[in-house]
Amino acid sequence: MERGPRVPPPSQDPVRPRKDRDSLPAASCPRPCGRFDARPPPQSRRGRWLEASGIEVFHIMNLTDVDDRTIAAAVGKGVSLREHVDPFARAFEEDRDWLRIRPPHAQPRATEYVDAMIEVIQGLLDRGVAYKGEDGSVYFAIARFPAYGRLSQLDQRELRAGASERVSTDEYAKADARDFVLWKATRPEDEAVGAAWDAPFGRGRPGWHIECSAMALDLLRRRWGVDVLDIHAGAVDLIFPHHEDEIAQSCAYTGKDEFARVWVHGEFLDLAGTKMSKRYGNILTARDLREQGVDPGAVRHLLFNTHYRQKLDWSDTALSAAREGSARLGAFRDRLALAAGETDDPEAAAAADRFRTAFAAALDDDLNAPEALGALHVLVREGNRLLDEGRRLGPAVRAAWGLADEVLAVASSARARTVAAEALTVAEEDGIPVRPPEVPPADSADGEAWALRWAAVRATEKRKRNFAEADRIRDLLRGAGWEIRDRRDGAIDVVRDGR
RNA sequence: GGCGCCGUAGCCAAGUGGUAAGGCAGAGGUCUGCAAAACCUCGAUUCGUCGGUUCGAUUCCGACCGGCGCCUCCA
Structure with missing residues (x-):
């Protein structure tokens, strides 16, 4: 298990197919539906780069379409869970496409994988790492999983039960305050919106954490017969407890030491110096930007200008700088399309070469997009200079540009x-x-x-x-x-x- | 209290144990009827502060100051 994610350069492992997944919470909630308080998931960039490097990627992105809030919202509107979730899922996909984020290879919905979840939960019960609480829900017993907390370095934390005010009061159904729910006993409102399923351990619905593990495991096993992911991505706020819980339940179930070889955690987008969050009322959505007529290339330019593990403070000045940069690249694309010949001036070929080397080195090093973007700007400057001098840009520069555009897609779409x-x-x-x-x-x-x-x-x-x-x-x-x-x-x- | 992140030119932002990519903004220039675009030139003797290790630190260690995140279902 690696933290501080440093992905091995693709060249080290060129043939093996990789499965990449993201846990994207709740199709019902504002976040996945167009807000991006977390960056557009880093794995989408990684996917582009791995694929451009000739590696097969299978990217799974989960859709949590059943959780407390989804159910509450559906109840409030008097519609079924499905009816409530679908529009959000569609909007999410539209925004994703607008942001030039590639669709995942699989986008399983929790409600369609309940059988897989029941199987995992039953397995955990059989192994004695899960138990049924007094309230009829099934919980994971953290005490039975010694490795708990490795990812978030929880083992170094003070694990006083009830250290946080958010726990302890009404959690009497659990044996240990840290235990998390795998299966929630059904309530009337669950039944009302169709969020209840029969299971050997009682009627109910899956907890949030189990959804991600079960869906990924099911797809991995059926497709490749493996149960360890190569890359698992998500935003930093999911490290604890969500990813920690995923590891616990997955490893306890599969018997493997790890659930993912590499964890990739994207930092947050800040607005006015604070985390973009409903809590602070400073939400910015992809939809907002789209409606403001912002070019998606500019958005990506801004996003890629900061490393994914670094917080990005969104501001109008930063966006306007990105817009200019993106426009410059778009103008070069147009210029290149008109001017490119059959051969490259030797200097142009050399510039293309330098770019390829720098670009690959940057992205192979934990997806250093800012450095890759810098290399692209250097290429563009040199290309523009050569064109100004009347020299020829040909296949070498075209291919270099094509690679950059394929992987970063930051050029303004204004042509x-x-x-x-x-x-x-x-x-x-x-x-x-x-x-x-x-x-x-x-x-x-x-x-x-x-x-x-x-x-x-x-x-x-x-x-x-x-x-x-x-x-x-x-x-x-x-x-x-x-x-x-x-x-x-x-x-x-x-x-x-x-x- | 615990775990962790950040502090680099006017702004944004990479990076390295041997003296700092890139973008934006600004100034001058080439080109232009004028512009715009593009290109050329110009900017940190310096990387929060103070110590330490080292031949040498912005890069390693410690303390401090400042900003921020997480600590059990904000998702």
């Missing part, structure tokens, strides 16, 4: 539309270029055509040296969100302003 000089003519009437309407079309889909027509008019006016009019048109377009850039070869770029 420049380039119009060649010869295409910049417009019909004239009595020596005056025919103009499109001053007001941009309501339908944003027609916006580009409108902007391009105006750009052509401006080019015409410019040729006639009517600079005042040309400047007026540029301002008009800028007001409508379009940036015009004259190029040295006489062509123009029209860029949708992504801000």
